[in-house]
Amino acid sequence: MYTPHTGKFFNRVLLVIAFFTALFTTVHATNINLALGKSATQSSIYNTTLYHASQAVNGNTQGIWYNNSITHTQKEQGAWWQVDLGSEKNIHQIIIHNRTDCCADRLSNYQVSISNKVDFSTHTYQQDFHGVPNPKKTIKLSTQGKRGRYVKIQLLDNNYLSLAEVQVMGVDLLRFSEVDFSSAYNDFGGNNNAFNGFNSGAFAAIKGNGSIIAWGDSKHGGTGAPAGSDYTKIYSNKHAFAALKANGSIAAWGNSNLGGAGAPTDSGYTKIYSTDAAFAALKTDGSITAWGDSNSGGASAPTDSGYTKIYSNRYAFSALKADGSITAWAGWGGLGLGGIAPTDDSGYTKIYSTDAAFAALKTDGVITAWGHSDFGGAGAPIDGGYIKIYSTGYAFAALKADGSITAWGDSNWGGTGAPTGGDYIKVHSAWCAFAALKADGSIAAWGHSMYGGAGAPTDSGYTKIYSNALAFTALKADGSITAWGGSIYGGSGEPTDSGYIKIYSTDSAFAALKADGSITAWGDSKYGGTGAPIDNGYIKIYSTKYAFVALKADGSITAWGRSGKGGTTPTISN
The missing domain is CATH 2.60.120.260 (Galactose-binding domain-like)
Structure with a gap:
């Protein structure tokens, strides 16, 4: 069974000490x-x-x-x-x-x-x-x-x-899984708020004919992708993939105990959600089928129908109905483990999550939290008027319409220390720190001081903030970049030139894309911080925890990072 403390920060950042050499090649497609x-x-x-x-x-x-x-x-x-x-x-x-x-x-x-x-x-x-x-x-x-x-x-x-x-x-560009590492951290206000967990060690993509190619760690789905075609979308958890066909049928592969086997055999499913080690698929009638690790939501899904959306943290699912009522199941956040039980009223419009807790928002901006109390399951604000909630692994931060912020959860992970005053327009998060952006482009950060909670730039004019697990980078209108946080994990070593338009991340590295499609990477070399391609023409970058793959306008791809985790480009037939 997964426990929320197993993945504590210092164990995970010291885990990998092996020498790594980045490898990359390029594969082309034709018109x-x-x-x-x-x-x-x-x-x-x-x-x-x-x-x-x-x-x-x-x-x-x-x-x-x-x-x-x-x-x-x-x-x-x-x-x-x-x-x-x-x-x-x-x-x-x-x-x-x-x-x-x-x-x-x-x-x-x-x-x-x-x-x-x-x-x-x-x-x-x-x-x-x-x-x-x-x-x-x-x-x-x-x-x-x-x-x-x-x-x-x-x-x-x-x-x-x-x-x-x-x-x-x-x-016909390759279509990668719906959520990757970079999008989980940068597109959802916290990686646990993404509807899928990112795959830690493999890539999977749909080709133009609807067939699937996968590469990377075989234990994470880098091999064993289903044969056939007509696949339309790929979903992921940390250890497996699940692909949806046009008729709503599902094929899963990867770690057989953690979602890579046991997918439903019927059809009619419209979307797939995941925790770290389980999947839950939603049908057109709002019924749910779950599979994977039973302690992470792979069992005990509700048997009724009418659900409109499913949310997850690392260990549990919460499903929302049209009336705003919630049903939760599985580990922390699902059954009240940790001391706080799920809410039983209605009127909720959206649910957010940390590693092991949930926070649900009502139309009037009132918040209800539940799950493990150490992860924000207790201590939510009692007033209303909140419009959005963000999260790190152990804390929440809620934003009001006036731009003020209230945080709760583990104090070392951003649960305290939120800036006072207003005018903040968005909050970004790494695994253990927050960074809030004001309308004038100034930034306030709080949380773990070594990994992004301190050291934010003191000037203004920033337009976007990006994060990996352990550091932040901020982009200005001229495309210049400032980084802070864990110095060897991307918090320093950023490029000094300008013209960058978007930044992507693995767990401990960044890759910045210019308008001409050239790429600069920095951070931990074991996570793709070195070895980026030296040519240009790239239009988008995807990532696992350990590797990047960049896509060109002509359909060609180049991968780099840890070779066994997706960093070696596969051979792709046109």
Whole structure:
């Protein structure tokens, strides 16, 4: 059984002393027609049985009316056609094939857009064209391409829209697990607030054909990924993965005792959540199936339905219904272990967590906490007006609308020492310290003084704070970086130049990305602090606890960090 004190700080930071040499290689992908056979729609249909939107994604570039090889709308203002690529892709070219029998000039005044929104309320690319594709128009996008799920062609005048074929050439980027180490720490206000635990030692990603590739530690799912295709999302806990198919069926792999086996055999699931060592899957009817370590939530899930969302800490789950009532199960935070039982009233809108406690927020900003008292299960504020809660491993910090902060939990981990006054707009957390950002870009930190709770910069103008387990980094508008916290874990050694746009993390290292796609890493070499690629063109970075993998716009990847934990790039067939 896992215990919350097993992972205490000093044991974990001194655990690894072995010599490590970073390894990295690069694997490339090739352009394909991303639109072929995908779902297409248009503003109207000229004939109910012929000339449908799908005719432009069937692989036939003949633009001949009598061969039924074109699309055709009614004559109307702003007639449009669009294709859903299924998920976000990296698009390098759009090739528009016009009809060739007659009427080519109808397509002479049009707009092409790329978006991740089906209604195109925002777009990543949009351009007007005033000329006839004869017989085709090739639109070459920037070197790094444009990312989006939907492509639209729309007339700028009143006319019929006919298309022979639309080829969207690009890369079907690898889709990694929904939560990785870096996103857990930086996107959810505390890594325990993420709906999945990050996988400690392996990567898994979905390829363009819906099949899965995994690499890294076999004990964490680096081998044994399911065969077949049609997978749409990958979820993780610390020791295993669970992949969801389009029909809502699930395949799990990794440590068989900790979630890598025992997944449900039926279908209809919509999302998967996890603790450190168990999974819980939610169905469309709000029923829940759990598997994995029984002491971490793999057993005793509620048998009723109507749940809308599941939350977790390291050892327990809490599920929320539409009326705001909560059902919790498993270890600390699930059964009241540690002295504080789960709440039994309703009206809650969201739940947050430390390693072994929960804190639930109501619409009026009132907070109820439960779980292990040493981890914030006791001592929550009794007033209301709070709008969001953040957490370290052992403490909570709640933010009010006026920008004031109240903290509770272990005093050494941020449960005391929160700044007074207001005007704070966001709180960030490492494993044992908090850092709060003000509207003017100044920062206040508290918690463990050696690992981010002290030493924050005294100037202002910072726009974003990032963290790993043991240090913080802050980014200014000019892309310059200031780091503090555990010096060998990324709290010092940050780059001195500027132009960085985002920072990613492993447990004890950082990797900063520039606008040109170049990367600088620093921190513990055993966690990816050295060995970053020296070329550029990267667009995103993912991480396990010990390794990074960087993704390029052309679909190629480069990994570095501990080789047995995902730091060696796999061989990937296109």
